[in-house]
Amino acid sequence: MIADCLQYDVIIIGSGPAGQNAALEAAEHSAHVLLIEQELSLGGACVQYGTIPSKTLRETALTLSAFQRRSGDVYRVSRDAELSIVSLMKRLNDVVHAHQETTKVCLERVGINRACGRARFVSPNEISMTRVNGEKTVVHGTKIIIATGSRPRSPLNVKLDHENILDSDSILSMTYLPSSMLIVGGGVIACEYASTFSSLGVKVTMLDKAEWPLSFVDPELTDYFMRQLLAKGGSFRGGVGLKSLCWDRVSSVVATLESGETLRADKAFVALGRVANVDSLSLENAGLHPSERGLLTVNDFCQTQVPHIYAVGDTIGPPALASASMDQGRRAAAHALNGTGHPGAGLLPTGIYTIPEIATIGLSERQAADKVGKPLVARISYSQVARAHIMASPDGMLKMIADAEGRKLLGIQVAGDGATELVHLGQMAMLGELPVDTFVHATFNFPTMAEAYRLAALEIIHARELAGPFPAKTVRRAAAAQCHSI
C-alpha cells in the first residue's frame, strides 16, 4: 500500500478522526502526505471498538424502546427471546462499511498515501514502520502528526479477561446479552453503556468512587440521567471503593467493595478512563517526553515541544471527543504547513449518548455564576413543547444560561431525545454572538424542538424585565407563547 517514495511533507500516525482530518487538511495544502495505520482498516478505535459500534447498538436499543411509545401502542414490540448483541448489531457491518468507504474515497481523491504498520520514531524526522510480517520500512517526514488515539485504562486491582470482565474495546465482542452487569466507573462511556444495556433489559449496577455519575456536567443533567437509569431498573452506587473484581470460575463476576460488601453479576464492564497510545512510539528518539499522565503536551496549535511534531486527539488528553479531535487534526495540519491557523474555536459541544441523550455547550450554571455573578437561567421542560409530545418524548429539559443582564448567551444544557442535535442551535447562536432575544424574534418551523429555545429566551427576557422598569408586556408575551406552543 505504501508508495515508492520514502520522503513525505507530512506523516500522520493513526487514521482515527484526528488523523483523517489532519491528512485531508494537509492534502488541501498540496502536501505529499503519508497516513500510517496499524489496523487493516481505516478509522482507528472509533470505528473498530468505539463511537461507531457503540452508537449503532445504542440506536437499535433506542428504536426498540421508542417504537411502541411513538406508535401510541398501535404496535406492540415484544423482545425476541433470541435477542443477542449480534442480532442487535446486524447493521453494524453496513454502517462501518459505508463510513470506511466514504473515508477511503475522500483520502484517495486527494492523493493521500496510506500504509499499514506500526510506527515508531527512529529520529525526530524518521519513522520506522513494522508490518505484521516483521518487514520494516523507514520513512522521512518534514512534519509529523501523532494521532494514535487511546485505549481503555486497566486498573491494577482488576484482571480484565475480556470474557467476563470487559473494557470498552471488548464489551461489544459479547454475543449474548447477560442478565446482569456491573459497570465500574461513572464517566461518559460508563453512563452510555449503562443506559444502552439497561434499555435492553440488562440489570445494570454502576459503581464509582464519585458520589454521582457524570460529575463534570450540570447536576440537573446528572439527576436526569439518574432518573432515567432507575426507571429502567438500573442503579448507581456512588462513593464506593472497589477492592477487587474477579470471575468466580463458574458463572458470575464478583465485586468486593472496600466496605467488605460483595456484588455479583453475569458480566462486568470496567470504564475507568483511557490512556494515550504513545508508549510504543519510541518518543525519546524524537526528543519528546510524555507527561506523568502519559499525555503529550501541546500549544494552541497542537504543536509539541519539538516544533515539527504535532499531537492531536486523545494523545493530548481532554476533552477526548471525536469532534474535538477532528478540529485538532485540521488545526495541526494547517499550522504545520503554513504556520497559521485558528487556535481552536474554544466552544466545543459535549454530547453524551445515553438514552435519552445529554448535550451541553458553553458554561454551566455554576461556571456562569463564577464568571458573571448572577446569571439568568431559564429551564424549559420538554413537556412544554408540542413537538416533544408528538414524539412521545415529553421527558427532557433545556436549560439556557445568560449573563446577569439577560442578553448574552453563555451556555445551553439539554437532556432528552435529540439533545445532541438540538444543542447546535445554541452553539451557532453563541458562535455568532447573537443576543438571547434572537430566539424570540426568529421564526422557527412549527412544531419543532427549537420552540424550547424560544420559550427559554422568553423566560430570560421575562426575568430580565421583571428586574427592569416595564415588566408587564413581556410577561404577557411569554404566557402567550407558551399557550401557543402547547
Add this chain to the structure above:
Amino acid sequence: MGWFVRISTLTPAEGRRTLSITVKSGSAGVDFCASREQSDKFEVAFSIASPRLPARIQQLLRAENCMSTQLATRNETIQEAIEALVKAEDCELPVLPEVAAQLLKLTSDVDCEISDIVALIKRDQSLTSHLLRISNSARYTTGVTVSSIQQAVARLGLLCVREIVVLISCQCRVFDVPDFEKDVRHSFRLSLATAAFAQEIARVRRMNVEEAFLGGLLHDVGRPVLFQALADRRRRFGLVATDAQICAAAEEHRIALAARLITSWELSSRVVEAVHYQLTPAQAPACSLQAATVNLASHLAAEILSESSSFAPAEPHPMLEVLNIYPEQFTCILRNRHEILEWVNETT
C-alpha cells in the same frame, strides 16, 4: 460378514406406502439405518452383522412389497460407512474413561463444588458438547441459544446444570477404541490446547473469547466420533478398512462431521462457521476471523504438543496477517504456552 441392504420404493405420493423400519443402532444386529427421500422414490439402507438376514427384516420387506430390493452378502466399504455416518441423524460422542470416572465421582458427591464440575466440563470437548446440546434441548431451553458453559450456568442455574451433568454421566458412552486410543487422546489434547490458544488470540484481538474457546475445543470433534464409529463397524459389522484407511478417513471427514454435529447441537452459527472453514478461513461467509483464529490456534496447539518444537518458526504463520497480529502481540499469545501445556497434561 454381514448384510448390506438397500431398499427402494415409491414415495407415498405415487400410491405406495412408505417403509417404516424402526431400527435402533446396535439393536437386533442392525448397525445403522439411513434414509433418503428423493423426488420419486424413498430409499432406505442399512447393514446387518448377522450372516442370515433376520426373519423380521425378511417379513418386513415382503409386507412392504418393495419395488426393488437389492440384497448383497458383502462387506461394507469405508466410503459406504462414511456416507452412512454423515447421513445419520445422531452420532455418538463418547467420553474418555477417566473423565467419565471423574464425572461420576463428582456427581455422586453431594458436597462437591459446582466449580469443580464446571472446570471438568470445560476441559473436555465431549462433556462440553453434551452440556450445550442438552441445554439447548426442548426440556431446558429458555429461548436463548446457549453458546458457552458460563452462559449455560448463568441461564439455567447451578441446580439445573448439576441435573444435566448427572444425566450426562449416566448416559454417556465411554470411548472404546483400543486400536486408536492414542489418536483419540491426541485429538482431545489438541482440542484442549487449541481452545486455550484460541482464547488467547481472541483476547488480543478483542474478539469473543467464549466462542473462540468453544470453536477451538470442538474444531476436531469429528475425528474421535469417526474413530469410534469406524472402529465399531470394523469390529462388529465387517467393515473392510485398515488402521491407516480409518485414520485417513477420519482426517478427511473430521471437519464436515464436526460442523454437522455442532449444527445439530444448535450451537451458534458463528462457531459452526469457524469450525467448518478452519482450513479455508477466507471462504467463510461471515466469520473469517473466527475461522482464522481456529486455524492459528490449532497450529500453535500442534506445535506445543510436538515435543521437538522449539517454537521458533522460520516463516510467520499466514493467519497472523489475516488476523493482523503483530510480533509483540504474538509474543503475548505465546506467553502462556507453558501454562497451557501444563493444563492440557493435567487434564488428559
